[in-house]
Amino acid sequence: MTAQARVAAIDCGTNSIRLLIASRGADGSLIDHDRRLELVRLGEGVDATGRFSPAALERTFAACDQYAAVIRELGAGRIRFVATSAARDVSNRDEFTAGVRARLGIDPEVIPGAEEAALSFAGAMAGVEVSDEPAMVIDCGGGSTELVLGRSGADGPVIEAADSLNVGSVRLRERFLHDDPPTAGQIRAARELVRQMLDGSAVDVSRAATVIGVAGTLTSLSAIHQGLKVYDREKVHASRLTTDEIHRVAEVLLASTVDQAEAMGPLQRRRAEVICAGGLIVEEIAARMGADEIIISESDILDGIAAGMLDD
Structure with missing residues (x-):
């Protein structure tokens, strides 16, 4: 594949579907030609x-047409x-595939x-400078949360431990946080599930000397903390959130x-509906981290998918 060739990477998660069209620059870096997101709540x-419900598929x-x-x-x-x-958990996957x-x-x-987890780790490690290792990448999605611990290697990142926790912002909100805002009892039940999953995780988050957060939950938390009313990718990328x-x-x-959350920052409605659940998951992970902050990266699984195609 030539340096000028373009590839299209699509990441379809529980809450969002994202597109990156990219090529390689002369220096080997990834060049974005288009990057966009739709919150479809699949x-x-x-x-x-x-x-999958008919409305979510629609x-x-x-x-996909766009x-x-x-x-x-x-x-x-x-x-x-x-x-x-x-898409791992449904009985009508064939309808989605067709x-x-x-x-x-x-x-x-x-x-x-x-x-x-491996794709998220590769994309994140390419996006920020890591001085202390091992590094851990957190990708808190709608249906699951990926935790990946690893190091830089001569031939690319080396993963030491990885886990996909079967809990994300949409799943946690739908299962526990039913009220608006959630009740204290609902929050306690949600925390208990997240803590149980972290207790049994293959990744010891306390080992992480550097922590990188990717994808919508983490970037939204950064935007809210910064008080951004219009999303600014440059201000979010490489920003830091302390525990x-x-x-x-x-x-x-x-x-x-949800109305109040939506007004706090540049959140689309479907993100605002589940951001409290995503925040709870990240909060529980942060409480166990060896590092005292999370570096936010706009480079993530999409970049990992695109880089893999361009290197193939």
Whole structure:
């Protein structure tokens, strides 16, 4: 594949579907030609029903139609569509696969949590400078939360431990945090589940000398903390949240209604609906970290997918 060749990476999670069209620069760096996100909530109700709802599929397919047009316009020669947590758990996956194939000409790859973790780690490590190792990457999604501990290596990142916790912002909100704002009892039950999962995790988060946070929950927490009213990717990337700051933001979100959360920063409605749950998960992880802050990276699993295609 030439340095000028363009690829299209699509990451379809429980809450969002994202597109990156990229190529390699002369210096080997990744060049963005288009990067966009739609909050389609594909995993809405999956935790309870085990199926994608017709409305969620319709929203997701509409985004695929938009992405197909952008991919054609920008001339990306290869597409990889990666589906994560929600698509692992459903009984009507064939309907989802057929709809994606009809619009993009490829089948979505429903990747296991271990591969999702590896791609997130590679993308995050390429996006920020890490001085102290081992480093841990946190990717708090809608359906699952990936934790990856590793180091830099001569031939790329070396993963020492990884885990995909079966809890994310959408799943936790739907299962426990039913009121607006959630009650104290609901919050206690949600914390208990997250703590149990962290207790049994293959990743010892206390070992992390550097912690990198990627994807929508972490970038949204940073934007809220900074008081951004319009999302600014440059201000969010490489920003830092201390454990005390994470605690304060999470507690404010858990005490707020969805309307109040939406007004705090540049949050789309479907993000505002679940950000309190995402904040709780990150807060519980931060309480156990060996590091005293999280570095926020805009480089994540999308960048890992695109880099993999360009290097192949």
